[in-house]
Amino acid sequence: MTSILVLGLSHRTAPVDVRERFAANGDALPQVLARLSARPELRETLFLSTCNRVEVFSNAAGDPSTGRKRAIAAIREVLAEYAGVTPSDLAPYLYEKHGEDAVRHIFRVTASLDSMVLGEPQILGQVKDAYDAALAAGTLGHLLGRCVHRAFTVAKRVRSETALGAGLVSISSVAVDLARRIFGDLAGHTVLLVGAGEMAEAAAKSLGKGGKGIRVANRTLANAQALATSVGGTAAPWSALEEELVGADVVVTSTGATNYVITADMVKRVRRARKGRTLFFIDIAVPRNVDPNVHGLDNVYVFNVDDLQEQVAEGLKSRQKEVSLAEGIVNGELSDYVTWARSLDVQPAVVALRAKTRAVLLGELERTLAGRLKHLGEGDRAALEQMMESAVNKLLHAPTTRLKAGAVNGAESEEHVKTLKHLFDLPELPRTAEETRARMPREHEPHQRADDDERIPH
Structure with missing residues (x-):
């Protein structure tokens, strides 16, 4: 039990400019998992990387008292290499948990109790993807595998037995709420969605049917058209992005680009054409889509995911009772595990x-x-x-x-x-535990995929 550990960083400990170092290397995720599993200090590993957190769940090899220290050092080295920094540069942003605290953390993360927006459903799917990747790579065993699978049970119970997910349940919906706070009724304003992925779709649903008030620009025009049609908006080709900025009041960006798609020079040109009209950017992408220097321009304001914390905190006040119920579920399942x-x-x-x-x-x-x-x-x-x-x-x-x-x-x-x-x-x-597993029948090993509702057999 004491060998289970978590090492990582999240929106609670690292600003977006640190978190985006990991998100920018999404194609490297299988290689990172391979590097982790190759380390003899780690008996089991699962690698979770999202916009707001990067964590390694592990089962340390060797004696618990010394094995955990060696495992932590090994994970730090792999994460630092992944981010392109030294372990000492990364250290101020990292947290570590072990034993019961680590298991509780895994349960809370999967149940969206540690998310920036409590109750958001995306994290469960992200943990399931990480679980499936670890199973496919053969990096999960009996102890950690069962822990993560039990976390899925916790998440499902929280969703079905509490109303934690009611109201604002995604960064996209919080972003739209911020836009409404800025302008009040958005019906008379133009909202430009830059990107047509899941986050843009969530933002579009939060906006509702907006007529000509919603415009969508995306590198793939067909995707922009599909999203625009679903909300009664209008699609625009990517080549017309700068022109679209001239007519927009609020711009919500959520592309998967690894560099800034909206630069300071571009916005300077747009400002001249706008003749002093205020422009708001809500950048919910990680890595960020909008150059932070844009915020320094007159009558132009940029909000990124970290700036949405205040809106998230206000939404939490009305759901404290649901949080308490969810924490009770976590505690009960933790005791069983x-x-x-x-x-x-x-x-x-x-x-x-x-x-x-x-x-x-x-x-x-x-x-x-x-x-x-x-x-x-x-x-x-x-x-x-x-x-x-x-x-x-x-x-x-x-x-x-x-x-x-x-x-x-x-x-x-x-x-x-x-x-x-x-x-x-x-x-x-x-x-x-590994020697114990070696003497146990093979059917005790975790083998279900993450979409299997049944628990791992006793």
């Missing part, structure tokens, strides 16, 4: 005790059947063997149950295992 994970510590002792007891009793039975009871037929012999198996199960039921129940208390469980080993002269037990 911790109990299961700690039971793995006693599993080798249970297996060894049952194996030794069965071997002793069946050995005595075989000697008796070869001697005084050698006249018995096959039916009677089978009945005696079945009786012996039943005796083993009944005899060991109480100690097995109490060992597993005591696993909730780590120190007590360790003491019980030591005593059991001493009293029954049990053979050397596996010392790590």
Whole structure:
């Protein structure tokens, strides 16, 4: 349990100019996962990269006390290489969690309790994609795999048992709300959507049917036309972007470009044509689409994802009750997972005790059947063997149950295992979760894809 850890950064610890260093390298994600899985310090790994967070979920190899430190150092090196900086440059923005705190964090992230917009549904799909990628790469095992799959259960329960996702549930909807705060009724103003992906679509839905008030510019004109048609707006070719800026009042940008699509020089030219009219940019892309220097121009204002925090905080006030309900779900599922994970510590002792007891009793039975009871037929012999198996199960039921129940208390469980080993002269037990897994049937391994609603079998 103590070997599970999380290392990463998010909108809570790193500004957008740091986060976009990772988002700009989206094509490198499989290579990053491969580099992580190649590190001997990491037994299991999952790599999550979104607009607002970059995190590694892992199960550290080796002794928990020293293995975690080595695992953290290994992850820092890989993340720093990915971002093109040194580990020391990255260190101020990173947080680390381990043991129960790490599991709680994984549950809260997946349930959108740690998102910039609480209750937004996108993060669940992003974690599922990361889970599927890790499964495909063979970097998930029993402990972390079950943890992440349990996180999906948490997220589904939060969505079905609370109203956390009611109201503003995406950065796009928050951006549109900000536009309405600036202008009031948007019906008399022109909103330009730059980009036609999922975030632009969410913004368009939040705007509603806007007639000529909504315009969409995108590199692929067909995509712009499809989005514009769905909201009663008008599509514009990418080559006319600068001309579109002249007529817009609010510009919402959300393209996947890795460089600025709206530059300071472009906006300077647009300002002259606008003759002093105020222009607002709401840049919800990571990496950013609008050059930050644009904000310094007269009558031009730029808001990026970090600037939306105030609007997000106001929306949270009305949902505190739902947050409390969701945190209760997290705590309950965390308790169940911790109990299961700690039971793995006693599993080798249970297996060894049952194996030794069965071997002793069946050995005595075989000697008796070869001697005084050698006249018995096959039916009677089978009945005696079945009786012996039943005796083993009944005899060991109480100690097995109490060992597993005591696993909730780590120190007590360790003491019980030591005593059991001493009293029954049990053979050397596996010392790590990996050794335990090696002795367990293959069906205990996580194998479901993220869209499978069933939990990993016990």
